[in-house]
Amino acid sequence: MSSDFSMITTRRDEAEGFFQRMVSRGLGWARKNSLFQYPFVTACCGMEFMTISGARYDIARFGAEFPRFSPRQADLLMVVGTVNLKQAPILKRVYDQMAEPKWVVAFGVCASSGGFYDNYAVLQGIDRIIPVDVYIPGCPPRPEQVLDGLILLQEKIASQSHPLVDHGAPPELTAASGRQDLLAGGSR
Amino acid sequence: MSEKALRQVAEKFPEAVLHGYSQHGDETLVIKREALVDVLQYCHDDPGLQLKLPASLTCVDYIDEKPRFELVYTLYSVTLKHRLRIKVRVGEEDPEVPTSIGIYRGMDYWERYCWDMYGIRFTGREDMRRLWLYEEFEGHPLRKDYPLRGRQGLIPERDVRDIFRGPGPGPGSVPASRAATPRPSQLPVIK
Numbered sequence: 001m002s003s004d005f006s007m008i009t010t011r012r013d014e015a016e017g018f019f020q021r022m023v024s025r026g027l028g029w030a031r032k033n034s035l036f037q038y039p040f041v042t043a044c045c046g047m048e049f050m051t052i053s054g055a056r057y058d059i060a061r062f063g064a065e066f067p068r069f070s071p072r073q074a075d076l077l078m079v080v081g082t083v084n085l086k087q088a089p090i091l092k093r094v095y096d097q098m099a100e101p102k103w104v105v106a107f108g109v110c111a112s113s114g115g116f117y118d119n120y121a122v123l124q125g126i127d128r129i130i131p132v133d134v135y136i137p138g139c140p141p142r143p144e145q146v147l148d149g150l151i152l153l154q155e156k157i158a159s160q161s162h163p164l165v166d167h168g169a170p171p172e173l174t175a176a177s178g179r180q181d182l183l184a185g186g187s188r
Numbered sequence: 189m190s191e192k193a194l195r196q197v198a199e200k201f202p203e204a205v206l207h208g209y210s211q212h213g214d215e216t217l218v219i220k221r222e223a224l225v226d227v228l229q230y231c232h233d234d235p236g237l238q239l240k241l242p243a244s245l246t247c248v249d250y251i252d253e254k255p256r257f258e259l260v261y262t263l264y265s266v267t268l269k270h271r272l273r274i275k276v277r278v279g280e281e282d283p284e285v286p287t288s289i290g291i292y293r294g295m296d297y298w299e300r301y302c303w304d305m306y307g308i309r310f311t312g313r314e315d316m317r318r319l320w321l322y323e324e325f326e327g328h329p330l331r332k333d334y335p336l337r338g339r340q341g342l343i344p345e346r347d348v349r350d351i352f353r354g355p356g357p358g359p360g361s362v363p364a365s366r367a368a369t370p371r372p373s374q375l376p377v378i379k
């Protein structure tokens with residue numbers, strides 16, 4: 001809120017901060033437990049992905065069981081398997097079509113770093129084209145590793161903070177505007 | 189296993205066969221390029237051979253030898269249960285072979301594969317597109333002189349910290365060069 005005068009907090013700032021924390025916590029809790037995922041499955045890691053989706057390991061316990069086969073409805077992009085250079089523009093486009101907020105999980109070493117496919121055809125990790133939140137190693141990863149990665153992602157989502165009101169871009173900070181702001185009690 | 193088939197083809201085309209041998213239970217005939225279509229047609233049509241299944245067509249790059257490439261046709265007879273392998277040597281300066289999709293329809297994808305990976309041209313047919321790689325790709329990656337890490341990305345990559353990937357030639361292992369990886373045709377001509 002009044003980031004330009006962090007030393008001086010008014011009662012309004014404190015109240016806003018309190019509500020912001022509460023809203024962030026509530027939104028984080030809601031988001032982390034309803035991850036609509038888009039499975040971008042290209043290779044053999046898909047078998048392990050089916051295992052964790054199935055009844056024995058069951059990512060439905062973490063609220064992430066619902067695959068949406070449209071990126072526009074998805075929150076979580078799971079890149080499962082090797083992404084080669086011919087696929088890279090497709091993956092980039094899928095990521096660009098997803099609506100905010102969005103998170104990305106690199107499932108397995110091939111998606112994380114290219115794995116042992118250090119050759120002419122394979123993208124050396126999807127983080128070369130899209131940002132990644134959680135990397136899950138393994139070839140393929142054990143289901144426990146995937147669940148561990150999912151819990152890490154949930155922790156990240158739960159600890160993100162959200163602004164209460166969209167104030168737009170902050171105004172130019174000049175001495176006059178700063179004084180006005182202070183006199184008005186942080187009315188921005 | 190199928191020495192009889194090998195002898196039959198060798199006696200039918202005495203001047204076209206350069207070499208015939210049997211190794212690890214597979215009979216192989218090395219023939220001249222000009223006679224390839226005739227030999228394949230005979231193998232397909234003859235009632236004593238009936239080699240009607242084009243099991244595979246691949247290529248070997250013997251980079252230090254002349255002629256450089258060797259095409260390997262593997263034919264199989266489902267009815268008589270024998271196998272024959274036919275090899276043709278092709279030089280680097282004119283890597284051209286007459287097509288065989290008039291005889292074996294299934295050779296279509298194999299010929300496109302050999303064009304994609306080795307740059308062998310097949311004459312007398314249409315639709316010589318790449319089989320797997322994208323049209324923007326330059327070069328033929330399974331040739332021995334193609335760089336191991338000659339990656340040709342389609343979209344610009346983000347600037348990420350690279351990790352050590354071991355020895356080997358080719359672009360893609362240095363962060364500065366990754367931003368705009370030059371195509372092989374953009375590289376300076378050495379000789």
